[in-house]
Amino acid sequence: MSEAGGLRWPGSGAENSADEAWLTAIAQAAAGDSQAPLELLVEYLTLLADAAISGRRPREHELAIVRELGRRAAEQGIPAGRVVDLYLSAAWRMWRDLPDVVPYRNRDTVRASAQAVLRAVGEAIAVLVDSYQVATQQLVRQEESLRRELVDDLLRGDPDVSRIVERAEPFGLDLGRPHQVVLARPADGLPEGDTSANMLELFILDRFGDREVLVATKEGLLVVLIPTTAPSTAPRTITHDVGTLIHDALLRHRSGREWRVSTGRPYPGAYGIARSYEEAREALTLADRLRLDTAVVDARDMLVYRVLVRDQAAIVDLIQAVLTPLTQARGGAEPLLATLEAYFAVGEVATDAARRLNVSVRTVTYRLTKVKELTGHDPGDPDQRFTLHIAVLGARLLEWPSRDLPRGADTHS
Structure with a gap:
C-alpha cells in the first residue's frame, strides 16, 4: 500500500484512484481535526474499510503496522489522547461516508458491517495505545539513564568538556x-x-x-x-x-x-x-x-572546618597538647568533650548547655571546672576558650576519642 498521498483500497490489489482519493480525504480531515500527523493513519483506514466491506478482523501484519505507528507517535512526543482522537475521528468519518461509497442492501448487512468496524477500531486502538505506552516507558528509562550518566560525569568533572557540553544541551543546561x-x-x-x-x-x-x-x-x-x-x-x-x-x-x-x-x-x-x-x-x-x-x-x-581538616598534623598536635589530659577523668574524655561542645554551641551559657545535654546546671559547672583542672585551660577565659573550642572541633572532625589519633605520616593530608 502507499502512504497518506495514495491509500490503497482493499480487495484484489488493483488500485482505484477514486477510492484512494476518498480515503485520503478522510485522513486529511481527521488529521486536521486532531492536529496529528497524517502518516499515523497508514494501514489503519485500509483495515477499517476492509472490515466494513468483508467483515473480516484485522490481520496480524496490519496490526503490526499500527503497533509501529504507536511507537513512532511516542517518539515524536505526540500526546496519546491526540493520537487516539485521530483514530476515532477517522473511524466516524469513514462510517459516515461509507453508505455513499458502498451501498448496503439491507439492515442485517449494515449491522454486521457496524460490528466489524467497531471490532477493528477496538483492536487497532488497543494495539496503538499499548505500543505507545511501551515506547513511552522505554523513552523515560532511556532519558533517566542519560540523565544519570550526565550527572555522574558532571559531578566527576569529565575532562572531555566539548562532549559534555554537547550532551548537556538536550537537557537545557548552559554550562x-x-x-x-x-x-x-x-x-x-x-x-x-x-x-x-x-x-x-x-x-x-x-x-x-x-x-x-x-x-x-x-x-x-x-x-x-x-x-x-x-x-x-x-x-x-x-x-x-x-x-x-x-x-x-x-x-x-x-x-x-x-x-x-x-x-x-x-x-x-x-x-x-x-x-x-x-x-x-x-x-x-x-x-x-x-x-x-x-x-x-x-x-x-x-x-x-575545612582548614582544620587540611592541616591535620597541626590539629592532632593541638588535641594531644590540650585535650588528652581529659582521658584521666572518671568516665573518660567523652562526657567532658560533650559538655564543652554544648557550652560553646549555646554561647557559653551554662543553663542553656545543661538544657541541651539534659543534665543539671551543677553537672555542667562541675565538668567545666574539671576541664580547667585537667587541661589548665579555662573555658570562661576568652583567650583560652578559643584554644579549647578549636581543639574540640578538631577532636570531632577526627572522631576522637572513639578513634585513635593519626600518627606519623598519616597526620599529613
Whole structure:
C-alpha cells in the first residue's frame, strides 16, 4: 500500500484512484481535526474499510503496522489522547461516508458491517495505545539513564568538556552560567523508587520558572544541579537560601522524615559543577563529624572546618597538647568533650548547655571546672576558650576519642 498521498483500497490489489482519493480525504480531515500527523493513519483506514466491506478482523501484519505507528507517535512526543482522537475521528468519518461509497442492501448487512468496524477500531486502538505506552516507558528509562550518566560525569568533572557540553544541551543546561550543587540526604536512607526527586524538580521549576534544572540520585543522595543566575525570561533568580527552600519542600513532601541538606558554592563551567559538588559533599561529611544540629549546611559556613581538616598534623598536635589530659577523668574524655561542645554551641551559657545535654546546671559547672583542672585551660577565659573550642572541633572532625589519633605520616593530608 502507499502512504497518506495514495491509500490503497482493499480487495484484489488493483488500485482505484477514486477510492484512494476518498480515503485520503478522510485522513486529511481527521488529521486536521486532531492536529496529528497524517502518516499515523497508514494501514489503519485500509483495515477499517476492509472490515466494513468483508467483515473480516484485522490481520496480524496490519496490526503490526499500527503497533509501529504507536511507537513512532511516542517518539515524536505526540500526546496519546491526540493520537487516539485521530483514530476515532477517522473511524466516524469513514462510517459516515461509507453508505455513499458502498451501498448496503439491507439492515442485517449494515449491522454486521457496524460490528466489524467497531471490532477493528477496538483492536487497532488497543494495539496503538499499548505500543505507545511501551515506547513511552522505554523513552523515560532511556532519558533517566542519560540523565544519570550526565550527572555522574558532571559531578566527576569529565575532562572531555566539548562532549559534555554537547550532551548537556538536550537537557537545557548552559554550562557557561554559574551552577551550584545541592545535596539532600534522608536520615532513613533513600529507598528504590522514591518520588522525592520528581517532586523536587517540579518544585524548583515552579518556584523559579527556570527549565535549567537537573535532579538525580547518586549514592543514596538527592543531587540538585541548579543555576544561580536566571535568564531574563525567568520570574525570579535563585537565592542564597535555596538549601532552606529545598529542605522545607522535602519536609512537606513526606511529613516526619528528617533530611540534611548541604549546598556548594556556585561556579561557572563544567568543572565548576564538580567543584560545587565536592564542597557540598564535604559539608555533609563535616556536619556529621561535628554532630551539628542544623539541618541545612552551607559550604561557605564550613570553610574554617575545612582548614582544620587540611592541616591535620597541626590539629592532632593541638588535641594531644590540650585535650588528652581529659582521658584521666572518671568516665573518660567523652562526657567532658560533650559538655564543652554544648557550652560553646549555646554561647557559653551554662543553663542553656545543661538544657541541651539534659543534665543539671551543677553537672555542667562541675565538668567545666574539671576541664580547667585537667587541661589548665579555662573555658570562661576568652583567650583560652578559643584554644579549647578549636581543639574540640578538631577532636570531632577526627572522631576522637572513639578513634585513635593519626600518627606519623598519616597526620599529613
